[in-house]
Amino acid sequence: METLKIKHTAKSRLAGKKDQAIIGVVASGNLEVLLERVLPDTRCEVDIATTAEGFDDTWKAVVADFVERRSPGGLRISINDGGARPDTVYLRLMQGAALMEAE
Amino acid sequence: MMEDTATRAQASWFQATARQRIDGLLDPGSFTEFLGPAERVQSPHLALFDLPAAFDDGVVIGRGTLDGKGVLLAAQEGQFMGGTFGEVSGAKIVGLLRAARDAAGGGNGKDDLPRAVLLLLDSGGVRLQEANAGELAVAEVMRAVVEARSNGVAVVALVGGKSGAFGGAGLTAATCSRIVVSEEGRIGVSGPEVIETNKGVEEFDAANKALVWSVVGGKNRRLIGGADAFAADTMSGFREAAIAVLGKVPPFDLKTLKAEQARLAGRHSKLGGCDDAVGMWKVLGIKNPPAVRDMDEDAFTGIADRLKEANHDAR
Numbered sequence: 001m002e003t004l005k006i007k008h009t010a011k012s013r014l015a016g017k018k019d020q021a022i023i024g025v026v027a028s029g030n031l032e033v034l035l036e037r038v039l040p041d042t043r044c045e046v047d048i049a050t051t052a053e054g055f056d057d058t059w060k061a062v063v064a065d066f067v068e069r070r071s072p073g074g075l076r077i078s079i080n081d082g083g084a085r086p087d088t089v090y091l092r093l094m095q096g097a098a099l100m101e102a103e
Numbered sequence: 104m105m106e107d108t109a110t111r112a113q114a115s116w117f118q119a120t121a122r123q124r125i126d127g128l129l130d131p132g133s134f135t136e137f138l139g140p141a142e143r144v145q146s147p148h149l150a151l152f153d154l155p156a157a158f159d160d161g162v163v164i165g166r167g168t169l170d171g172k173g174v175l176l177a178a179q180e181g182q183f184m185g186g187t188f189g190e191v192s193g194a195k196i197v198g199l200l201r202a203a204r205d206a207a208g209g210g211n212g213k214d215d216l217p218r219a220v221l222l223l224l225d226s227g228g229v230r231l232q233e234a235n236a237g238e239l240a241v242a243e244v245m246r247a248v249v250e251a252r253s254n255g256v257a258v259v260a261l262v263g264g265k266s267g268a269f270g271g272a273g274l275t276a277a278t279c280s281r282i283v284v285s286e287e288g289r290i291g292v293s294g295p296e297v298i299e300t301n302k303g304v305e306e307f308d309a310a311n312k313a314l315v316w317s318v319v320g321g322k323n324r325r326l327i328g329g330a331d332a333f334a335a336d337t338m339s340g341f342r343e344a345a346i347a348v349l350g351k352v353p354p355f356d357l358k359t360l361k362a363e364q365a366r367l368a369g370r371h372s373k374l375g376g377c378d379d380a381v382g383m384w385k386v387l388g389i390k391n392p393p394a395v396r397d398m399d400e401d402a403f404t405g406i407a408d409r410l411k412e413a414n415h416d417a418r
Contacts, residue, residue: 001153022140025120026157027182034140034158051155080155 004048004056006063010073013041016101024092031081033096042073050081062086066093112339116263117287121163121178124223127338134167146189148233157183162192164199170346173217175203181225181266188271189230193240200247207254219257219349228270241271248278252355259348261341262288269294280418281348284321284330291319317380322395327383328412335400353416362417387412
């Protein structure tokens with residue numbers, strides 16, 4: 001198991017009113033993403049626990065892409081990963097952001 | 104992003120996650136989760152094995168409404184560690200059942216809790232990494248089901264997930280007031296591989312998928328009285344079946360238990376000599392038994408609902 005913490009400054013607060021959401025399941029090639037609106041408007045932190053060791057650079061690149069695209073300011077995002085591929089990780093992050101924007 | 108309601112109602116229960124099943128089963132927007140993922144009540148044991156935890160330990164518990172009536176609910180996530188009973192995931196189910204028991208018994212003043220519990224089972228049984236804690240969890244769940252029932256709570260098992268209901272989940276299903284199963288739902292104690300390993304391939308060929316599914320699958324369980332309702336593998340299928348069985352739950356008393364004993368003894372003497380499911384269907388008097396395998400839901404339900412063995416007041 002490896003844990004990573006990635007911190008970003010986002011351009012703006014993510015829209016929407018939901019204060020938390022969860023998407024995905026911890027399974028082989030899959031992951032669960034828990035999103036909580038608990039940080040100041042321009043901050044975003046991502047905590048990752050993963051079974052696949054040695055992919056720090058890949059995680060950082062995927063998270064940076066996501067932050068650039070969605071500007072998830074205010075979110076603490078926690079991930080339990082069962083060895084998902086980068087495209088699956090990106091998909092779950094985007095699904096999670098969409099859930100937080102609901103209402 | 105949001106699909107329309109009709110599409111969602113037809114989504115596969117087998118393929119869905121525990122949370123998707125809850126959304127598809129209950130009245131829209133009615134669910135309130137207890138001990139949700141943000142509380143991070145997760146397994147303290149998995150890290151020792153270098154395995155990832157889940158924020159809800161693979162069980163979602165809470166309350167909501169079904170057709171306007173209150174229900175408590177626990178849903179196992181079959182994709183996380185096979186939906187297994189661990190120390191935490193088991194304790195969440197036990198806590199829910201005990202709350203229902205106490206509320207129905209008038210014990211602790213929380214008598215606004217519903218008198219019905221739905222168990223969305225999707226589990227291979229005990230989580231082996233948590234060994235004795237998992238075994239204890241199963242024993243506590245079964246005891247809690249029986250105590251809740253004896254206080255007048257209806258406990259209904261819904262089985263149609265990828266992990267089926269095996270080991271402790273199969274035992275738990277057997278303690279419930281009523282059982283709903285889909286064709287894809289499998290119920291048993293020892294799984295096919297376990298039987299083959301211990302008793303030999305002559306006893307049960309786990310590689311013979313047609314044999315395995317016909318024996319442990321939902322159709323056979325329904326026909327031999329091991330399940331009380333047959334649901335289509337959709338959200339609306341399970342919703343309709345759950346609403347129907349909640350309306351006719353047998354009382355939990357000596358009469359019901361004696362009827363259950365007599366039912367099981369009768370089934371054993373009638374079907375105990377059969378080698379496979381088709382053989383049992385023949386003894387039960389079904390015309391053209393092999394055709395049952397490929398029968399659609401309406402045709403199958405028509406046969407099952409007329410069969411004496413499949414419709415009883417026991418349990």
